[in-house]
Amino acid sequence: MKELLTRTDELLLLTIYRLKEDAYTVPILEHLEEVSSRKNWTLAGIYIPLLKLEKNGIVESYLGEPTSQRGGRSKRYYKITNKGLRALQEVKELQKTMWDGIPDMIYSDEGDL
Amino acid sequence: MDTKNRNRLYFAEKILRQILPDKIINTAIGDYEEIFTEIYLERGSFAAQRWIIYQILMSLFPFVYSTICWRATMLMNYLKFAIRNLKRNKVFSSITISSLSVGVACSMMIFIWVKDELSFDKFHKNYDSLYRVITETEAAGQIYRKPAVPTPLVVTIQDEYPEILNTCRFRGGFTGWLVRYGEKSFINDRVGMADPSFFEMFSFKFLEGDPKTALNERYSIIITEDMAKKYFDDEKSLGKQLILTGTRTAMTVKGVIENIPKNSHLQFDFLIPIENMDYWWSEDFNNWERMRFNAYVQLIENTEGAEFSQKISDIVKRHYPETAITRTYLQRLKDVHFDSEFSQDEENFGKGNKTYVLALSALAVILILIACINYINLSTARSIYRSKEIGIRKTTGANRSDIIKQILVESTLLSFLTIVVSGVLIFLFLPIFSEISGKEFSYGYIETLMFLPILVGTGAAVCLLSSTYLAVIQSANGPIQALNKYINKQNSGENSLRRVLVVAQFSFSILFLISTFVIYSQLNYINNKDLGYNKDQIIYFYGPRGEMENSPESVKNELLQNPSILSVTYAYPPRSISWYTTDIDWDGKVPGTDHLINVQSGDYDYLKTFEIELVEGRYFSRDFAGDESNYLLSESAVSILGIKSPIGKRFTYRGELRSADPEGRIIGVVKDFHLGSLHNEIRPILIKFMPTFPFMCAKISPENIPGTIEFFENKWKEFGEVRPFSYTILDETINDFYRNERKIGQILKYFTFISGFIAFIGLFGLTIHIVEHKTREIGIRKVLGASVREIIIMLSRNLLVLIVIAAFIACPVGWMLMNNWLKDFAYRIELGPGIFIISLLISLFIALVTISYQTIRAGFSDPVKSLRNE
Structure with a gap:
């Protein structure tokens, strides 16, 4: 069975999509921290889903040029594959369908709390 | 970035390398370094460090979990097979396990023993800077080592050499001192004596009292935990008074120490200041002839012991040219346990090998x-x-x-x-x-x-x-x-x-x-070796003192009334070779020749008690007047000294006292007998008439020994002796060799x-x-x-x-x-x-x-x- 993307995957993919050519781990982390206003993102928390996504063919990675700022180590850039784009599209449509007809402010059925 | 932070980063890298997946490891570490540097530049090193620690902690779980999970599954499988294998081959598994565990258990026990042997005296804080002073004498070409020094030496040595931090004399005690508190009195052989510096140099743990001042006053005594219990039960011991018969004084308890560990070469139950010994040896404290005490020195830090030891090698000769001591040197406390084989057999008990x-x-x-x-x-x-x-x-x-x-x-x-x-x-x-x-x-x-x-x-x-x-x-x-x-x-x-x-x-x-x-x-x-005398059923002990002191012969007669007591003599048993001399002269001695001869002292009943065989002549006898100045020699003594037809030859011996004995004669020759242990060759022996009052030996009959001992105890009370009768069995002493x-x-x-x-x-x-x-x-x-x-x-x-x-x-x-x-x-x-x-x-x-x-x-x-x- 084809599995749906998780919320973390979705966030990661959208970040990569937005960052375009600049999508390596450090800006990804920074962007995530920025938009989600949560500070408890860890690098490890990014590597694991990225490894999984890469294994599933959702993203692909390539090595960039080494820079001195990184102790001479190269960056690993991520790029969404076609399969990944389709999966993202799918999630977006699913989301749209699911949210359709639900008011902007979500109330409890039993009225105000 | 400074080196400190760089080092921290390297350390973090090492950890990360262990937990990150191989595929991304290099780029990932690059990521960490980049962010770390950024935070460091923006917010300082503390924030950067905090960030990296947090990152590591958070990464541990997700990465480690997946690896461990798989490994654990495999491990469980291996374990299952291992257990199955053990079960299937019950005979082989039990042979393997039992031989391995018996082997390990035995060698562990040996290990405990070895470690204990090697741990001797290590508990002293100054273990590395403490030394024992050894003196050597030479007689007839043989070197004799002793751990004893002339009494004034320690004072001299401390005055002369700035390398010495502290010195201390010590003696482990005498046989048969009575220690009394109120009604309670026990014989104790372990009343040690030492200088006040003792507890500064050696680290015995005080339960009560102050180690610095404990021995400062003359009439103070330090006791061990066990002794405190024995004499004072649960009462407070400090300030109590113990009566010592040895020094005829009352001593105030100034400290209680933990029981002396078994792996200490210094052993005592009580310790008193050394000056109390002037009761016995008042003249010896300034006498370079007398070697009453062991001496210990503590060198100041970083002094090379071996080098310093060279400096003092002739110290005795310098201060007392007449001395017999040829060399003085220091022995590390480390070596004391294993290097204590001295010329005197008694010193060697319980020493390591x-x-x-x-x-x-x-x-x-x-x-x-x-x-x-x-x-x-x-x-x-x-x-x-x-x-x-x-x-x-x-x-x-x-x-x-x-x-x-x-x-x-x-x-x-x-x-x-x-x-x-x-x-x-x-x-x-x-x-x-x-x-x-x-x-x-x-x-x-x-x-x-x-x-x-x-x-x-x-x-x-x-x-x-x-x-x-x-x-x-x-x-x-x-x-x-x-x-x-x-x-x-x-x-x-x-x-x-x-x-x-x-x-x-x-x-x-x-x-x-x-x-x-x-x-x-x-x-x-x-x-089973024939020692030349009969060691069986011989006990030795201190005879009654007090009123009986003046009538040694009547003590003998009283004891001999019991038919179980076969023979009594005032003599030392032939258990050691401690008394030897070259200071002898006889008719026909070639001048300038030196012969070492061991001296045994005894009275009329010496030969009879020890059943030593007479070869020629006769033994000391009450029937002959003037036998007190006569001598007997052993066969080997006769041949070593080269005396032909010895009976009746004039012979003289000036023992340790250097007071001229009246000239005597050789009246008999006995068969050789062994002094001390069979580790040593048979030695030439001179038997000299000198009752060792009040020290005596008795031969008792093998029947009803408890009855005989009781007889002794009752006699002691009859004599009005304050000390209970206590004895040693010669056979056991010899076994101890x-x-x-x-x-x-x-x-x-x-x-x-x-x-x-x-x-x-x-x-x-x-x-x-x-x-x-x-x-x-x-x-x-x-x-x-x-x-x-x-x-x-x-x-x-x-x-x-x-x-x-x-x-x-x-x-x-x-x-x-x-x-x-x-x-x-x-x-x-x-x-x-x-x-x-x-x-x-x-x-x-x-x-x-x-x-x-x-x-x-x-x-x-x-x-x-x-x-x-x-």
Whole structure:
């Protein structure tokens, strides 16, 4: 069975999509921290889903040029594959369908709390 | 970024390398470094560090979890197989585990013993800067060492040399002092005396009182915990007064110390300031002739002891040119326990012997080795049954490292079992071992020696090391080799390595057997050796003082009224060689020749009490006037001094007192007799008339000894003596000379038995294996008409040949070692072939018994059954 993307995957993919050519781990982390206003993102928390996504063919990675700022180590850039784009599209449509007809402010059925 | 932070970053990198997946590792570390640097530049090093620590902690779980999960599954599988294997081969597993744990347990106990021996005096804080002063004298070309120094030396030495931080005199006590508190009075031989600096130099732990001032006042006394309990029960001890008969004074308790550890060479129950001894030796404190005390010095830090020792070598001569002391030097506190063999036998009791420590350490290693050999032999032998399993693992994709892992898991299980079983064994046998070794090992005590970690370490190391060999061998085969037992080489029951190991095992066992035999024959020889006097039923003790002091002869007569007391004499028993002299002169002495002669003193009943044989002349007798100034010589003394027809020759001796004795004559010659232990040659002896009042010896009849002792006790009360009657048995004193040898003999006896046990159960296991392996061969031979006898011979021959080879290795080694050991004794047994032949026969016999059950069963087995097996 084809599995749906998780919320973390979705966030990661959208970040990569937005960052375009600049999508390596450090800006990804920074962007995530920025938009989600949560500070408890860890690098490890990014590597694991990225490894999984890469294994599933959702993203692909390539090595960039080494820079001195990184102790001479190269960056690993991520790029969404076609399969990944389709999966993202799918999630977006699913989301749209699911949210359709639900008011902007979500109330409890039993009225105000 | 500064180096400090760079280092921290490197450290973090190291951790991350362990946990991050290999694929992204380099880029990931780059990421970490980039962010770290950024935070560092923006918010400083603290924030950066906090960030990286948080990152590491958060990464640990997700990455580690996935790896561990898989490894754990495999581990569980290995463990399951290991347990199944142990269960399936019950005989082999129990042989392996029992020999390993017995081996480990024994060597651990030896280890405890060795560690205790090496721990002597280590508890002193100033262990490294403390020294004992040794003096050497020379007489007739022989050097005599003593741990005693002229009394004024310590003061002089401290004044003269700035290198010396502190000095202290010490003496361990005298026999038979009475210590009284109110109604309670006990005889104590351990009333030590020392200078006030004693507790500054030596770290004995005070429970009450102040170590700095404890000995400052003249009438103060320090007591041990046990003594405090004995005299004062639970009352507070400080300030109480104890009466000492030795100094005729009342002493105030100024401190209570913990009981002196057994591994201290300084031993005492009470300690008093040394100045109290002026009651006895008032003139000796400034006398360079007198050597009453041991002396210790503490050098200031960083002083080279050996160098400093050179400086003081002639110190006595400089201050007192007439001295007999030729050299003075320092001995490290470290060496005191092992280097205390002095010319006087009594000083040597309970002293360590480095050779024995080495020998026992070797024994410990060998025991473990023998146990390991069992493990290796049996498991390589059994690998024939394991190879199928390994083959299948290999065909299903296990590589060499997986097989090695599996074997390591098995050995971990094995070492766990070994550690548990040997722990239990040690727990059970420690009291027995304490008794054999003559030390007091409590469970609490051995824990302080880092016992548990070392037990676990040894157990694990032993199993892992021996399984390394297995791992290499078993994993080496390819799957086809492993599956096909006809190709598999090491399965052939008797490969050459196994033979070598068996020979090694039995060589050691036979070596131990030989050593035990020799030691016991030597001890037996010593026991039965004619010493030249009769040591049986002789007790020695202090006679009554007080009113009886003036009538020694009447004390004798009173005692002799009891028919059980056969003879009484005022004399020292011939238990030591401590009193010797060259200061003798006789008719016809060649001037300028020096002869060392030992002096024994006695009265009219000396020869009779000790049953020393008279060769010529007569003994001191009440019937002759003036016998007090006459002498007797032993045969060897006559021949060494070169006196011809000695009877009636004029002879004079100026003993230690240097007061001229009236000229006397030699009135008799006695047969040689041994002074002290048989480690020494027989010595020339001069017997001098000098009653050693109040010290006396008595020969008592072997019947009703308790009655006789009671008689003594009652007489003592009758005499109005304040001290209770207390005595020493000469036979025990003499036995004590060989205490070290006896102990080593006893330890060796048990460990010979144990090493034999391990070797023979190994042999037993191997026989089972060989019989099993050759089932078909036996079947075919039987079908073709082999008799039971031939089958048995076929199966046993090879193993017995191994034992004979082992014996041929063990015998010469044993001969060399034991000859060396025997050199310590001036009187010793000859090593004939007998002991070696007996050892070989015993080993062969036990080996035959061990393997015969299996071989006989195989011989009688039904060939139909064994052949149908295929």
